[in-house]
Amino acid sequence: MIIKTPTHYFLVFGASEGFTPLNAFDGALLSAGIGDTNLVKMSSIVPPRCQQISPVPLPAGSLVPTAYASITSDVPGELISSAVAVALPKEPHYPGLIMEYSARGSRAEIEETVRRMALEGMRLRMREIKDLQSIAVEHKVQKVGATLAAVVLWDREDVG
Amino acid sequence: MIIKTPTHYFLVFGASEGFTPLNAFDGALLSAGIGDTNLVKMSSIVPPRCQQISPVPLPAGSLVPTAYASITSDVPGELISSAVAVALPKEPHYPGLIMEYSARGSRAEIEETVRRMALEGMRLRMREIKDLQSIAVEHKVQKVGATLAAVVLWDREDVG
Amino acid sequence: MIIKTPTHYFLVFGASEGFTPLNAFDGALLSAGIGDTNLVKMSSIVPPRCQQISPVPLPAGSLVPTAYASITSDVPGELISSAVAVALPKEPHYPGLIMEYSARGSRAEIEETVRRMALEGMRLRMREIKDLQSIAVEHKVQKVGATLAAVVLWDREDVG
Numbered sequence: 001m002i003i004k005t006p007t008h009y010f011l012v013f014g015a016s017e018g019f020t021p022l023n024a025f026d027g028a029l030l031s032a033g034i035g036d037t038n039l040v041k042m043s044s045i046v047p048p049r050c051q052q053i054s055p056v057p058l059p060a061g062s063l064v065p066t067a068y069a070s071i072t073s074d075v076p077g078e079l080i081s082s083a084v085a086v087a088l089p090k091e092p093h094y095p096g097l098i099m100e101y102s103a104r105g106s107r108a109e110i111e112e113t114v115r116r117m118a119l120e121g122m123r124l125r126m127r128e129i130k131d132l133q134s135i136a137v138e139h140k141v142q143k144v145g146a147t148l149a150a151v152v153l154w155d156r157e158d159v160g
Numbered sequence: 161m162i163i164k165t166p167t168h169y170f171l172v173f174g175a176s177e178g179f180t181p182l183n184a185f186d187g188a189l190l191s192a193g194i195g196d197t198n199l200v201k202m203s204s205i206v207p208p209r210c211q212q213i214s215p216v217p218l219p220a221g222s223l224v225p226t227a228y229a230s231i232t233s234d235v236p237g238e239l240i241s242s243a244v245a246v247a248l249p250k251e252p253h254y255p256g257l258i259m260e261y262s263a264r265g266s267r268a269e270i271e272e273t274v275r276r277m278a279l280e281g282m283r284l285r286m287r288e289i290k291d292l293q294s295i296a297v298e299h300k301v302q303k304v305g306a307t308l309a310a311v312v313l314w315d316r317e318d319v320g
Numbered sequence: 321m322i323i324k325t326p327t328h329y330f331l332v333f334g335a336s337e338g339f340t341p342l343n344a345f346d347g348a349l350l351s352a353g354i355g356d357t358n359l360v361k362m363s364s365i366v367p368p369r370c371q372q373i374s375p376v377p378l379p380a381g382s383l384v385p386t387a388y389a390s391i392t393s394d395v396p397g398e399l400i401s402s403a404v405a406v407a408l409p410k411e412p413h414y415p416g417l418i419m420e421y422s423a424r425g426s427r428a429e430i431e432e433t434v435r436r437m438a439l440e441g442m443r444l445r446m447r448e449i450k451d452l453q454s455i456a457v458e459h460k461v462q463k464v465g466a467t468l469a470a471v472v473l474w475d476r477e478d479v480g
Binding site: 018019020022023025026027029030035036037038039040041059060061062063 | 324325326360361362363364365366367368370385387414415417419420421433436437440441444445473
C-alpha cells in the first residue's frame with residue numbers, strides 16, 4: 001500500500017558548516033539527529049490523533065516522511081534561520097497543520113513568521129487551535145552554512 | 161514494501177492568495193481539495209491500466225504521491241498559471257506520461273505548452289497516444305498568489 | 321507501513337536534449353533507463369548491508385525512492401554535468417552515504433567534487449571508508465539540455 005497515515009511525530013532542528021551547501025545541509029541533518037535516514041519531503045499535515053513524541057533514533061537508511069525548512073548560505077557573516085510550526089486543532093478528529101520557513105534573519109523573527117503562517121493556515125480552514133508548537137534555529141555563516149528545522153512523521157509499529 | 165504501483169488517478173487544480181508564498185500554496189491545495197494531505201512529489205508516470213476517477217476525499221494526513229506544477233508570485237497584477245497533462249498510450253500495457261508546467265502567462269498558453277510537452281514525451285517513447293487530458297488554472301496576483309495543477313495517484317484498496 | 325528500508329541499489333546516469341527543461345530531464349531519465357517510473361527524491365543514505373546490483377528494469381509507474389543530481393540549461397554550448405557518489409563504510413552495520421552534485425563544468429570536475437563531498441560526509445560521521453563509488457555524465461547543450469546521475473534504491477522482494 002502506497003498511502004499510509006503516520007501515527008507519531010517529533011520536532012528537531014540543526015545547523016552546520018560544510019564543504020559545500022549539500023555537506024552543510026548533511027551536517028545540519030546530523031546535528032538534528034536525522035542524518036542517517038532518507039528524508040522524503042512532503043507537504044505538511046499532522047494526521048488526526050497523531051501523537052507527539054520525543055525524538056527517537058530512526059533505523060539507518062529508512063525512508064522517513066518529513067516536513068522541513070532548510071536554507072544554505074555561502075555569505076560569511078550572514079545570519080540564517082529555519083523554523084517549523086505545528087498547529088493542532090481543538091477537535092481531535094481534524095488534522096493539524098505544519099508550516100515551514102527559512103530565511104536570512106534571526107531565530108526570533110523567523111520563528112514568529114512561521115507561527116503566524118500556521119495560524120493563518122488554520123484560520124483559512126476555520127479550525128480552532130488547541131496548541132501551537134514551534135522550533136527554530138539560527139546560524140551565523142562562516143564559509144558555507146545551513147540550518148534545518150523539521151517535523152518528522154513516524155509510524156506506531158516502529159516506536160518501541 | 162517501499163515500491164508500489166498506484167491503480168487510480170485524478171486531476172485537480174486550485175489557486176489562492178496567502179499571507180506568504182507557502183500560505184498561498186496551502187490555499188491553492190485547499191481550493192484543489194487536497195489541502196489536508198501530505199503530498200509527496202514524484203516524477204511523472206501513469207502506470208499501465210491505472211484508472212482515472214473523479215476526485216475523491218483523501219484521508220486527512222495521508223501520504224499521497226502526486227505530480228504537480230505550482231507557482232507563486234508576489235508581483236501584484238501578474239498573471240500566473242499552472243497546468244498538467246496526461247498522455248495515455250494506445251497500448252494498454254504501456255504506461256502513460258504526466259507533464260507539469262507553471263509560468264507567468266494565461267491559462268490557455270500554459271495549458272497549450274504542457275500538452276505539447278506531453279506529446280513530445282510520448283513521441284520520444286515512440287508510443288501512440290489514445291488520449292491527451294489536461295487541466296490548467298490561472299490567477300491574477302493581488303499581493304501573494306499561487307496556482308497549482310496536480311495529478312494525484314491513489315490505490316485501489318482506498319477507493320470505496 | 322510508511323517506513324521501509326531498501327535492500328538493494330544501483331547507479332545510473334543519462335543526458336538529453338528536450339523541447340523544454342522538463343522534457344530534457346525526462347529524456348535524461350529515459351536514457352538512464354528509469355524514465356517510466358515515478359521517482360521520489362530523498363536524502364541520501366545507503367542502509368546497512370544494502371547490496372549493489374546491476375540496473376534492473378523497474379515496473380512501469382512504480383514509486384522509486386531515488387537520490388539524484390540533475391541540471392538543465394538553455395545556454396547553447398554550455399557544458400553541464402551531474403554526478404553521484406556512494407561511500408560505503410568498513411563496518412557493515414553502519415550505513416553508507418550518498419552525495420549528489422550538478423553544475424556547469426566537465427564530468428571530471430563534477431565527479432571529483434562529488435567524491436570529495438562523500439569523503440567529507442563520512443569524515444564528519446567518523447566512519448572509515450571501505451569503498452567509494454561514483455558515476456558522472458556531461459552534456460554540451462544544443463538548445464535545452466539536461467544531465468542526471470542517480471542512486472536508485474530498491475527492495476529485495478522485487479529483484480528477481
